[in-house]
Amino acid sequence: MPERPAKLPASLPALACQGLVVGYGDRVVLDRVSVEIPGGCWTAIVGPNGSGKSTLLRALAGLLVPRAGTVRLQGRRLGEWRRRERAQRLAWLAQTPGATDLTAREVVALGRFAHGGWLAHRDVDDDAAIDRAMRATGSSRWAGRRVSTLSGGERQRVHLARVLAVEAAVLLLDEPTAHLDPPHQEDVVRLLRAQAQGCGVAVLSAIHDLSLALTADRLIVLAEDGLVGQGTVREALRADWLSQAFRRRIDVVDHLGAWLWRPAVDGVPDA
């Protein structure tokens, strides 16, 4: 088992934000949003295009400076962490990771930067973490290939391995299942669940595919005008958050024990 930072009291969320206001230019994308991401649990962010899923992830990762509000990692404000220590605990995956000419293994090894620092010297722990992450994502086969020569799905798995190699307490993933076919989507979902339940990691991912998102432990539901709600999937369905967020265009149905979405019977097309 990978080494983890000491367990936190269950009451303290691994990552939380309070009254977060984020915008670009005149546009305010997130207006006083407060969410909590508990450890040991996979949380999915869902919402229509433009509702600020990626923006929320980037703000939580400390990549955007909020106009107001605070983000706390393990109870401490993001700004109070030393850069390197923060990067050891908080890993982020971009929506479209770059097509670099480095080899797959070189890219995954960069996930260990926060642990090793400037000197490219890697110790045994680093190599073990890299191997584990590549095996878990099934990307070991391409270890020596240039990432730019891989297919979109293969590339996605290499970058996922890079994020896992950090062995962080909080994973922020922007559309980790994008570019993947259904079996591989299922692999990623299983991986995220294993990280959450097996290793106690707080996993937060924006997921476009609603049926996939409904297999998560918790949901954060965003709409164009702000946060609709956050809670377990059951709570979300009982309170009808999804239907609100998608302007009554969808229904969620129980099909043989799995939640599936379908177009609402009486849905009115957007103008």
Place this chain on the structure above:
Amino acid sequence: MNAARSTFVAAIIEGPAAERVPIVRWLGVCFAVTLLFTLGGLLVGTTSMATSIHWLFAPNAQSALVLWQIRLPRTIGAWCVGALLGLAGAVAQGVFRNPLAEPYLLGTASGAALGVTIALLASGASVGALAWAVQLGLTGAAVVGAAIAIVLTLALARGVLQTSNLLLSGIVVGFLLSAITSLLLLAKPELWRTLQVFLLGTTAFLGWRATALLAVVLLVCALPATLLSRGLDALTLGEDTARSLGLSLPVLRLALLGIVALATAAVVGEVGVVGFVGLVAPHLARETLSVNHRHLLVASPLCGGALLQAADLVSRWIVRPAELPVGAVTACVGGAYLAYLLWRRTRDA
């Protein structure tokens, strides 16, 4: 427009999956080629090849002067210049994440030219005094001019936060300083020829002192650059991802741009503006060895050094006993090489 540029950029870097050579063999070939060029640098000159070979085996006072005090420092100095440009080019392309970036993009060339012009105007030097002037006063003037250009570029871009602003500022400062140079030259048109020697670059005045200085600058630049190579690797994943990995981009950029600035200022001060080596050497290193910056930051200077030695030889050989400006040779060879890369890419596409 951005998309078009990145397609072009991709066309230049990627190429068909070139067979990469194991690093030991690569270094072996590189050293052999460099030694060969160094020997060539000793043999080629105003004397005939036979005389030069004879000198090598039967030394006398004249041969000692020509071979060891003129030709050897010159060819080693040329290697140092090429290595500095290769290093600065690889670092610049990494920092700007753009394979078309080159060492002079901070405006150093125009700044140095302006410095030289002002020095020439002040001293009233003529073409005949050039040899003396390049050795002493002009070097300092060029370095000061290059440094001022860098400071102006950084000030205009308000620091190193936005690479696109930095690139634009470099262009603006370059044009501005060139315009001032042209205006100043209107007052004394006869200085044009002197300045032209400088603008085309020349290795003819490299002695042991200049070569030693270049070698020291090379060491001072190369050591920290290789230490920062992991940061450059991380940057290839995108700026946000690099930040999320725990990198401080402003600190990294400042350090790396400092290296580019120091290397180019030293080069421009000693030999003038030698183009294309800084652009081509990193491509040559990537094509033949690796894109990993730990390798690239060693391979690119080695390629640049060999390239400039070769260009220096050609510039001395073609119109013997006269010489071509080495910068003109590098521009021809470098331009042809980039055209070849592009042609090979478009043929395969």
